[in-house]
Amino acid sequence: MEKVNVIEKFSLFTNYWSSKIVGELNGQHVKFVKFKGDFIRHLHENEDELFFVIKGKFKMQFRGEREVEIGENEFLIVPKGVEHRSSAEDEAHVIVFEPTAAVNTGNINNELTVRILKYL
């Protein structure tokens, strides 16, 4: 049972849109992700997702051109079934909290899809 230093963990990797698992509890993963550029629009049929910004900011874009900008010390919960797309002009460090069954690109399969998760 060791504590996790968030800043230290984020310094251990550089690749974007590549989730790293740093914790697991109650069937949920705590994932660290570096955002930069545009992710793919997708939805999760069965999983709600929480996005907590540690550094920087990003925009979560929804259907109908609605978007929410999330900055440091802010979080957003995206309920299951809601299409969304993350977009970060500059690098953002984000903690994602979601069920262990969740796949990063949800209902979409493309080159961004990560099926084998990496642990930090």
Next chain:
Amino acid sequence: MEKVNVIEKFSLFTNYWSSKIVGELNGQHVKFVKFKGDFIRHLHENEDELFFVIKGKFKMQFRGEREVEIGENEFLIVPKGVEHRSSAEDEAHVIVFEPTAAVNTGNINNELTVRILKYL
């Protein structure tokens, strides 16, 4: 679907050891708690708990005098079944992630037990 500003939410209440629910996803609650002083030693039979420090620091004390100090930008996951006790010399602002079924004092019932949760 509104974002949550963590600092703003913590400014909305002052009482210690009184969890406020600020989010819910996948059967889990996101709770904001202000720690100060000593909580009661307890365990949760069925729930893992995550403690993320936003401001200040606190000590998590375990059996056998083992303890872990958790400061800003650090988190600790306490697995189900593990006795623990939070202790904060000065005020600490902590986000707790745990199943909606979790009761703050776990297997103990005393004056610190909160059965009716408050939303922020």
